């Protein structure tokens with residue numbers, strides 16, 4: 001189980017009769033589904049909305065992620081620039097940034113105790129190759145910190161410098177999911193846990209053999225999407241330490257609870273929690289043939305052990321402190337790494353956030369609500385709106401391609417460590433990945 005769920009009491013819901021007539025039926029009780037209901041009832045409080053969740057709310061990625069509420073977007077500006085104007089891309093970044101503040105406002109208004117703290121994020125370079133890349137890849141809202149400036153924020157071993165992005169908060173995501181779901185129930189939304197919806201077509205969902213009566217159906221199942229070529233699940237794993245002592249924390253830093261990672265190509269992400277634990281996650285688990293989702297990949301001891309070793313390399317002071325939790329989950333990735341929000345008159349779907357879905361799902365849900373309600377807002381026209389990615393390759397090419405990419409990314413990190421120069425492997429790989 002994740003640390004987050006260990007710190008949250010799961011509420012129960014009293015949703016009423018599932019066979020009622022629904023204006024909007026949402027399949028998936030993660031952030032996407034819940035925020036969609038939130039934005040819809042905010043605009044049209046009379047709407048009758050049902051959310052179906054096959055497990056408990058937040059069972060999926062939403063309740064078990066790394067807790068970065070960042071303004072990151074999985075596709076870089078250069079790639080976005082092939083299809084969208086600079087102004088359009090700036091609007092996307094602006095909307096992501098203000099979404100963090102809107103989440104903060106919601107958390108405060110609803111008095112949700114989810115450890116929300118906006119202290120920004122740090123990406124730390126630990127070799128010359130990483131340092132050169134950081135210096136040249138700064139986003140508009142990021143600043144470069146040299147070694148001594150970095151050490152004022154974080155005391156990571158071998159840190160040579162870092163980039164600092166002010167637009168990131170850390171949260172206990174399960175606590176936010178639960179608070180959001182309860183707030184929705186208070187506003188009249190019906191949440192059906194332990195109800196799996198089976199799509200027989202875009203316009204028809206069946207539960208326990210019975211067709212539900214809904215005007216509009218929204219698929220908010222992200223990495224659980226049944227179409228294995230539309231979007232693939234990539235596993236990300238996390239470990240958490242026990243609460244560290246004050247003297248250990250004084251040798252780690254992060255006084256403003258900045259989210260942090262190193263600058264490796266293989267994604268890492270971490271935070272210092274409210275109760276002074278380190279929560280550290282990373283990708284690198286193998287992709288499963290046929291885009292299968294496998295529980296065994298969530299508890300892969302080899303990857304978890306790698307993360308524990310990494311934590312001790314980053315902060316030797318962690319030493320013999322216990323790691324109390326280890327878990328994982330899948331992120332949804334489309335072939336071009338682009339998120340999507342698609343709506344027609346009766347059906348909508350959203351997802352493909354890669355590992356940036358905490359804030360992005362809030363914004364995507366706002367876009368879904370605007371599109372569904374026919375509002376011509378900027379959110380209804382952001383780059384992911386009505387975006388269609390090409391399909392992933394069939395197997396075995398998909399398996400070979402994704403797993404070789406994971407291995408080459410690891411090799412690229414090794415190359416930078418040895419050469420102290422930005423990786424040539426990665427420069428060759430990025431255009432192939434198309435992100």
Ligand SMILES: Cc1cc2nc3c(=O)[nH]c(=O)nc-3n(C[C@H](O)[C@H](O)[C@H](O)COP(=O)(O)OP(=O)(O)OC[C@H]3O[C@@H](n4cnc5c(N)ncnc54)[C@H](O)[C@@H]3O)c2cc1C
Nearest residue numbers: 028030031032054060061062065066068197329356357358
């Ligand atoms: C380990 C990990 C770490 C991550 N770290 C971060 C991070 O730090 N920051 C960040 O921004 N993003 C992070 N992400 C990504 C982020 O968590 C997700 O993008 C986001 O939570 C997706 O929300 P969602 O509601 O779309 O999907 P989910 O939370 O996966 O929700 C989908 C829900 O649909 C349900 N479902 C599926 N099929 C059906 C069905 N047929 N009927 C009913 N219910 C169904 C599932 O049970 C699930 O609860 C991470 C993800 C993982 C796995």
